[in-house]
Amino acid sequence: MTSSFDFAPLFPAGLPAPSARWTGLAKYSFVGGNNDSEQVPLDELIEAANLALQREGRSLATYGLAHGPQGYLPLREFLVSKLKRDAGINCTVDDLLIVSGSLQALDLVNNTLLARGDTVIFEQDSYQGSLNRLARLGVNVAGIPLDADGMRMDVLATTLADLKSRGIRPKYIYTIPTVQNPTGSIMPESRRAELVRLAAEYGVPIFEDDCYADLIWNGERPPALYAMAQGEGVIHIGSFSKSVAPALRVGYIIARWEILSRILPLKTDAGSGALEQMVLGEFCPAHFEAHVPKLRAGLRAKLVTLMEALAEQFGTAAEFDDPPGGIYLWVKLPDNVDTQELAQAALAEGIAINPGPEWATDRAYGKSRMRLCFANPSHQAIRDGIAALAGVCHRKFGVPVRMANVARG
Ligand SMILES: Cc1ncc(COP(=O)(O)O)c(C=O)c1O
Numbered sequence: 001m002t003s004s005f006d007f008a009p010l011f012p013a014g015l016p017a018p019s020a021r022w023t024g025l026a027k028y029s030f031v032g033g034n035n036d037s038e039q040v041p042l043d044e045l046i047e048a049a050n051l052a053l054q055r056e057g058r059s060l061a062t063y064g065l066a067h068g069p070q071g072y073l074p075l076r077e078f079l080v081s082k083l084k085r086d087a088g089i090n091c092t093v094d095d096l097l098i099v100s101g102s103l104q105a106l107d108l109v110n111n112t113l114l115a116r117g118d119t120v121i122f123e124q125d126s127y128q129g130s131l132n133r134l135a136r137l138g139v140n141v142a143g144i145p146l147d148a149d150g151m152r153m154d155v156l157a158t159t160l161a162d163l164k165s166r167g168i169r170p171k172y173i174y175t176i177p178t179v180q181n182p183t184g185s186i187m188p189e190s191r192r193a194e195l196v197r198l199a200a201e202y203g204v205p206i207f208e209d210d211c212y213a214d215l216i217w218n219g220e221r222p223p224a225l226y227a228m229a230q231g232e233g234v235i236h237i238g239s240f241s242k243s244v245a246p247a248l249r250v251g252y253i254i255a256r257w258e259i260l261s262r263i264l265p266l267k268t269d270a271g272s273g274a275l276e277q278m279v280l281g282e283f284c285p286a287h288f289e290a291h292v293p294k295l296r297a298g299l300r301a302k303l304v305t306l307m308e309a310l311a312e313q314f315g316t317a318a319e320f321d322d323p324p325g326g327i328y329l330w331v332k333l334p335d336n337v338d339t340q341e342l343a344q345a346a347l348a349e350g351i352a353i354n355p356g357p358e359w360a361t362d363r364a365y366g367k368s369r370m371r372l373c374f375a376n377p378s379h380q381a382i383r384d385g386i387a388a389l390a391g392v393c394h395r396k397f398g399v400p401v402r403m404a405n406v407a408r409g
Pocket of ligand 1: 032033103104127129176181209211238239241246249250251
């Protein structure tokens with residue numbers, strides 16, 4: 001139904017473009033950060049919901065469950081001990097703010113630190129959700145290339161020096177150091193130490209986004225940057241989206257009070273959803289440690305299926321590294337492939353992929369790259385979807401020349 005009331009003259013300048021209507025997931029969906037539905041620990045979550053609601057459900061009558069604006073206390077207590085054990089972080093429940101997914105953390109930190117015209121430092125290949133936000137805020141981005149060990153410190157050093165010589169103090173260095181999105185790299189401890197040193201030398205805070213740290217195949221997680229800097233000049237964010245389920249919308253910020261106390265007034269939703277915090281607060285101490293290795297094994301198996309399907313269907317036309325964890329494969333196709341055009345043509349045939357330009361500070365660099373999320377589709381859907389994608393790619397760009405070892409006409 002069309003409306004006769006015209007809102008358009010009322011919109012303030014700078015509003016984002018209108019949303020497209022949701023038309024459902026593609027038949028073969030390799031987009032977004034969705035998780036494996038088979039791996040949602042359903043029985044344990046049902047049990048946790050029952051236990052938590054029976055014990056303290058009546059506290060739902062009070063905003064924030066009467067635990068204050070920083071979130072449900074047992075969940076914060078779990079995070080304090082988990083992050084001490086796994087990431088070496090020494091913090092207390094008072095250093096933690098529970099948020100509605102780490103996307104809210106990104107907004108809160110940006111709103112606390114950034115103004116139009118500011119400069120931030122990013123990894124050249126990075127998370128679309130973080131990059132989008134900067135475009136909207138009118139912030140300049142300096143992209144630092146990565147290698148197999150993450151952000152390159154030689155380029156960071158020259159960039160910091162160059163910005164300083166031009167009188168520019170970047171507002172933060174944003175990094176996804178542990179299973180980087182989209183490359184999958186893990187920054188080793190020695191490079192982390194160099195990053196902490198450089199950031200301190202130039203007086204630039206580090207913004208550490210660490211939501212994939214539980215998904216390392218061998219479970220060996222380096223210490224968090226927050227831990228290595230003893231919290232000095234570092235804001236750390238994390239999430240339960242990748243380790244439990246993204247629809248729960250539970251993430252967190254860890255920061256010293258001098259910055260957390262400036263972030264907190266910007267969280268104006270009177271607290272994140274309490275039920276999911278209560279369920280996680282009950283589930284995690286009892287089941288998190290047993291759940292994560294099962295999740296990892298299932299994800300690793302799907303990655304193997306994806307890499308085999310790509311090798312079979314694309315052969316040498318698809319280049320990628322075998323990532324040490326996570327839910328994504330970052331694939332380089334031949335230079336003549338424009339993955340934005342490929343994504344459009346593929347979507348028309350029911351295959352959804354993330355085109356590289358949206359995941360890079362330099363759109364031209366991302367032109368023939370694509371990001372594939374392998375966590376959500378079944379093994380069969382991965383095989384069928386990649387075969388279908390190779391067909392679309394061949395018709396549009398003439399590559400791959402051979403598919404499933406059969407020459408294409
Ligand atoms: C690097 C990174 N940060 C933040 C997010 C947002 O996650 P959520 O809001 O679900 O916690 C994602 C999601 O894919 C991500 O990849």
